[in-house]
Amino acid sequence: NAGVTQTPKFRVLKTGQSMTLLCAQDMNHEYMYWYRQDPGMGLRLIHYSVGEGTTAKGEVPDGYNVSRLKKQNFLLGLESAAPSQTSVYFCASSYSKYSQLGDEQYFGPGTRLTVT
Amino acid sequence: SQQGEEDPQALSIQEGENATMNCSYKTSINNLQWYRQNSGRGLVHLILIRSNEREKHSGRLRVTLDTSKKSSSLLITASRAADTASYFCASLYNFNKFYFGSGTKLNVKP
Numbered sequence: 001n002a003g004v005t006q007t008p009k010f011r012v013l014k015t016g017q018s019m020t021l022l023c024a025q026d027m028n029h030e031y032m033y034w035y036r037q038d039p040g041m042g043l044r045l046i047h048y049s050v051g052e053g054t055t056a057k058g059e060v061p062d063g064y065n066v067s068r069l070k071k072q073n074f075l076l077g078l079e080s081a082a083p084s085q086t087s088v089y090f091c092a093s094s095y096s097k098y099s100q101l102g103d104e105q106y107f108g109p110g111t112r113l114t115v116t
Numbered sequence: 117s118q119q120g121e122e123d124p125q126a127l128s129i130q131e132g133e134n135a136t137m138n139c140s141y142k143t144s145i146n147n148l149q150w151y152r153q154n155s156g157r158g159l160v161h162l163i164l165i166r167s168n169e170r171e172k173h174s175g176r177l178r179v180t181l182d183t184s185k186k187s188s189s190l191l192i193t194a195s196r197a198a199d200t201a202s203y204f205c206a207s208l209y210n211f212n213k214f215y216f217g218s219g220t221k222l223n224v225k226p
Contacts, residue, residue: 004158031212042122042204043159043216050212058213090158104149105206105214107158 002026006091006108013081013115021076021111023091031094032074033058033105034066036087043090049074081115088112122205122217130225135192137220139205140185146208148181150190153202153219162203163190197226 007022023032031050035043045058049068063085065077074093078085092105122139129135141148147166151159165172165181165188172179178191192199205217 033214035216040218042218043206045214048212059215092159104161104164105151105159107151107160109158110156
């Protein structure tokens, strides 16, 4: 049981390049989230998904796109990277199929992205 | 922004002492959760308190919630050097959106 995994762990991009971050969970969770963490600012929600085939915007969605084609995977895309997107990205999942109250989130180890 | 505030931003104590950190949020919540993050790692869930609860305990952790003041506190009793980490509160809105506080960096000196 691997929990939540993220690929890659580190990446350096040049301004304007694109990339996709992959998040996978093996806990059969319904909800998945992408956050970014900047120094001194805590985590900010980028996009989230409440089920396969659905996505929604979070607090800071601009410059990012997401897809949830399979229940276990949640992809975060940067179409044209900017230096302001330098950050640590965390994926999380939680299970709420039978409860309307959100359960605890399980986090991946993070992806450290630098855009030069 | 819905993001909550935490205070203090940093806290340094001796092993064996208690550590208290506070969190405030802005609108009505479904529940509030506390997480720990060791340096360079992902967050780990510690404890959850629902909006209709006022206090909850888990081992050396005690969480309180005051919905009238829109605030919560986390108390770690008899702290250990291994408790050194950053602690975040996360409030759940609309049953599916989490907003995290800015975190408290705790340093427990042996």
